[in-house]
Amino acid sequence: MSTPLVEAVNVKKYFKTPRGLLHAVEDVNFKIFEGKTLGVVGESGCGKSTLGRTILRLHEATSGQVLYNGENILEYKKREMHKVQRNMQMIFQDPYSSLDPRMSVRALIMEPLEVVGTGEKLSKAEKREKADRIMELCGLPSNHANLYPHELDGGLRQRVGLARAMILEPKFLVCDEPVSALDVSIQAQILNLLMDLQDNKGLSYMFITHDLAVVKHISDQIMVMYMGQVIELATSDELFKSPLHPYTRALLNAIPTIDLSRRNREKVTLKGEVTSPINPEPGCRFAKRCPFASEKCKQDPVLKEVAPGHFATCTMGAK
Ligand SMILES: Nc1ncnc2c1ncn2[C@@H]1O[C@H](COP(=O)(O)OP(=O)(O)O)[C@@H](O)[C@H]1O
Ligand SMILES: [Mg+2]
Known part of the structure; x- marks a missing residue:
């Protein structure tokens, strides 16, 4: 097995706030290989941008490792970091604010x-x-x-x-909601451009979006986050075909679809919204909104490989 281009090992990012410690990113693990795309999906405020920024060291991680070509860049001094910086770039939802008028x-x-x-x-x-x-x-x-x-x-x-x-001829791009502010027809053009660039240049992407429909075609793997925790990780096909976590099911149900095979599935709909994970209690952070919640959800969730290459902290959303 070759070395991943980018690998995260137990990456955490906490922010100190006046109300306590905000657990924005909790023990995140992933591998992105050359020429591949990891989609990162979840509602606004779940920690996607913080994760992307932490991977690029625009935030300093609270703990964990970020490996680039097998080397932990979180240990790099300024000069070494400067050398890899051009290989790891970021694009944003609205580039307007970063463009000098x-x-x-x-x-x-x-x-x-x-x-x-x-x-x-x-x-x-x-x-x-x-x-x-x-x-x-x-x-x-x-x-x-x-x-x-x-x-x-x-x-x-x-x-x-x-x-x-x-x-800068980068090898890795963090794309943070790059099409979320665009009309649907323009969205497709930018997504196609990103996929063409990937084919021609062998680029790897972390593609962040709150919209699961957007990442389906561009992603090899999709990681679903809820309040800083990864709750499911699978190939794009597998995630859309057999979502396991109730939260993933709910996100999929929110996509307008004419897919008849999905019509008969029991619906999981989301009530309430993500709140900030400040000094969070142990257990599944989705439990408060989950129709399947029970006593056992008070234990900390563990991401387990449920089927080959398909990881989830819970399978209650499976059909
Ligand atoms: N610099 C910061 N200081 C304190 N809290 C932050 C900071 N940046 C983000 N947060 C908090 O971290 C959580 C995750 O935010 P963010 O990563 O922007 O989510 P997303 O990109 O998924 O919408 C939110 O609760 C947000 O308020
Ligand atoms: Mg964001």
């Missing part, structure tokens, strides 16, 4: 070459050339090079955000 599209795409660099010495002209190549790669028409962010629609802005990451 006074810079043209081309200048924005060249900027990471100045700030992070790729290790190669490039002249100004070579940087421009490179930016133009990356624009083409990301589906940005060349006559857009001199436009400014406010002149672009959401889809084009997301392409600029992606181009700014791609110019």
Whole structure:
């Protein structure tokens, strides 16, 4: 078995708050291999962005390891970290806020070459050339090079955000809700672009979204989070075919579907919403909203391999 490109081992991220310790990410484990995509799904506030940021060291982990090519980057000093930084990039839901409104599209795409660099010495002209190549790669028409962010629609802005990451020739991208703010037709275009880039460049993705329907086709594996805990992890096909955890079932039920095979399944619907896990009690954090909750849910959930490659903390949602 080859080494995963990115691996998380018991990654925790807690935040100190005036009301106590907020357990945003609790003992998360995963492996992402070269050219593969891990989808990370769960409702708003469940810790997806915090996990993505912690993997890239935009937050310092509370404990655990993040291995890149088998090396724990959480132990890296500044200089070593700088070397791997360009390999691990992030794109966001709304790139607008990170795009300097006074810079043209081309200048924005060249900027990471100045700030992070790729290790190669490039002249100004070579940087421009490179930016133009990356624009083409990301589906940005060349006559857009001199436009400014406010002149672009959401889809084009997301392409600029992606181009700014791609110019560093990364190996791994954390995509944090990259299509959530876009119209459905534009969503598909950006998802297709991401999949094409993956095929051409062998990129690996962590693809974060609150919308399970969005990750179905792009993900090899899907990880479902609830209040900082991973409650289910399986291949995309397996998760959609036989969800085990009641929470996963509820998320799937929320997707509008004309799939007749699913129509007769007993429905699990979600009541209430995610609250902040501050000083959480032991046990399953979903129990308060779960139609199957019982005494045994007061024990801490353990992610078990229930079928080959299919992990879940609970199987009460299985049909
Ligand atoms: N910098 C921070 N300081 C304190 N709490 C935070 C911080 N960032 C996120 N949180 C809290 O951590 C939890 C997870 O947030 P987040 O990772 O943004 O969730 P998601 O991306 O799934 O919507 C939330 O309860 C949020 O309020
Ligand atoms: Mg988020």
